[in-house]
Amino acid sequence: MKIGxxxxxxxxxxxxxxxxxxxxxxxxxxxxxxxSEIIDTLNTIAxxxxxxxxxxxxxxxxxxxxxxxxxxxxxxxxxxHIAGNPPRYNPRVKKLINDHHPDIFVCGxxxxxxxxFDKANNLLYINPGALGNQGFHxxxxxxxxxxxxxxxxxxEVLDYxxxxxxxxxxxx
Numbered sequence: 001m002k003i004g005x006x007x008x009x010x011x012x013x014x015x016x017x018x019x020x021x022x023x024x025x026x027x028x029x030x031x032x033x034x035x036s037e038i039i040d041t042l043n044t045i046a047x048x049x050x051x052x053x054x055x056x057x058x059x060x061x062x063x064x065x066x067x068x069x070x071x072x073x074x075x076x077x078x079x080x081h082i083a084g085n086p087p088r089y090n091p092r093v094k095k096l097i098n099d100h101h102p103d104i105f106v107c108g109x110x111x112x113x114x115x116x117f118d119k120a121n122n123l124l125y126i127n128p129g130a131l132g133n134q135g136f137h138x139x140x141x142x143x144x145x146x147x148x149x150x151x152x153x154x155x156e157v158l159d160y161x162x163x164x165x166x167x168x169x170x171x172x
Contacts, residue, residue: 007108010132031081
C-alpha cells in the first residue's frame with residue numbers, strides 16, 4: 001500500500017504534486033487545505049483522509065475534522081495540523097499521543113519537512129512540509145511511503161524550489 005502525505009497546500013496543487021501522488025492508494029492531508037477543490041482533485045487520485053488547518057474555512061471544516069485517528073495495516077495513525085515536534089509537542093497533542101499511542105503521527109503547519117522516529121513515544125513523526133505559495137518556505141515538499149506487512153518502508157520526498165511571481169520592473 002502506497003501512502004502520499006501532504007500539507008499546507010493553501011489552495012495550490014501543481015501537476016508535479018498530482019503526478020507524485022498518482023500511484024498512491026491513499027492520500028493524507030495534514031491541514032491548511034485552502035479550498036474544497038483541492039479535496040475534490042485529491043479524491044480523483046486516491047481516497048483522501050485529512051484534517052483542517054488554521055486557515056481553513058467552513059467548507060473544509062465541514063469535510064475534515066481537527067484530528068483523525070485510524071488504523072491501516074495494523075498501524076495506528078493520528079493526523080492533526082498544529083502539533084509542535086518531538087520532543088516539544090503542544091499539550092493537546094501530548095494528550096492525543098498519550099491516550100492513543102499511535103505508530104505514525106502526521107502534522108503540518110510549520111512548513112518544514114521533518115521525518116523522524118520519536119523514540120520517547122515510539123512513533124514515526126511525519127511533517128511533509130508545505131506545497132502552497134503562502135508562507136516563508138523556500139521549497140515545496142511532500143512525502144510518500146509504502147506500508148508493507150504493517151511497516152513503513154521506501155520513504156520518498158518530493159522536493160522542488162518555490163518560484164515567486166516576479167514583479168515587472170517599470171519602464172522609464
